[in-house]
Amino acid sequence: MRHSNDRRRRILDLVSTGEEDVDALARRFGVSASTIRRDLAGLSRSGAITRTYGGAVLAHRAPEQTLPDRERIQSSAKEAIARAAAGVIQDGDSVLLDSGSTVGALGHCLANATVRVVTGNLPLVPVLVQRGFQVTILGGDVRSISMGVVGSLAELVLRRLTVDKVFLGADGVIAGRGLCEASPEQCALKELMMAQAGSVFVLADSSKLGQATQQCWAPISKPWTLITDAKASEAQLQPFLSRPEITVLRAR
Incomplete structure (x- = not known):
């Protein structure tokens, strides 16, 4: 469970820098695409990300500055x-x-x-x-x-x-x-x-x-x-x- 939580935190960091593709994330972490999908589903349920076709994006954009x-x-x-x-x-x-x-x-x-x-x-x-x-x-x-x-x-x-x-x-x-x-x-x-x-x-x-x-x-x-x-x-x-x-x- 600890490894799963660590991986999800790292996935969230990667999504924040634009890496959102399921297959690319699976290769990076050396796990299956289905494992990454489960991680993304968990992050989505927590409200941290929004699922997209084939990946995810951050759920909340940074506020735009004047x-x-x-x-x-x-x-x-x-x-x-x-x-x-x-x-x-x-x-x-x-x-x-x-x-x-x-x-x-x-x-x-x-x-x-x-x-x-x-x-x-x-x-x-x-x-x-x-x-x-x-x-x-x-x-x-x-x-x-x-x-x-x-x-x-x-x-x-x-x-x-x-x-x-x-x-x-x-x-x-x-x-x-x-x-x-x-x-x-x-x-x-x-x-x-x-x-x-x-x-x-x-x-x-x-x-x-x-x-x-x-x-x-x-x-x-x-x-x-x-x-x-x-x-x-x-x-x-x-x-x-x-x-x-x-x-x-x-x-x-």
Whole structure:
């Protein structure tokens, strides 16, 4: 019984980081798939998880934070990531800036007004316009908690544009799975952003690596670059470094 309880605690930890497939969990623990199903059933009865076809997800999402709250968290790491991201932008580039605090920090780092900016990150718009940037705003519905836009109108505008580089934020990022967010609308827009960009950059501080704090996902179907901070451990980075489609840039 003790071994079963220990295994269930470890399964819950793995589900919280996005590993939810029954067969994968069975291989990890060296037990049968039916044993894992019984463990998941027990966790489901306790209210810790919600069963899905072939696996499980956490039953309760982490509360989504407001933009001002996000800006106060890991601020020095986000500033370092922003500087590193600004370093990959070249003269004359067209860039697509996602909503969120880390991408917002990147917007404040931009200094070369030959860069054309497309964004739904509303707090950045007056900052960039006042600095002389050419700015295209995505229309759509405003999410007041993040001050970013989502929805069919934003997608309609974006389908008529292409950019050299897109810079994305996320609530969590898992190698081989993608970006997690609070709503399907956010994920749909991020997927389209990636499709319309020549190069994809994900800006995520070390606290978000390997984390699945929300239940909606935007998979990444092309080569991409993770830009994270110096506090990211080797254990956190190893799943990203082991995948040939991912380049890792650690800000200093």
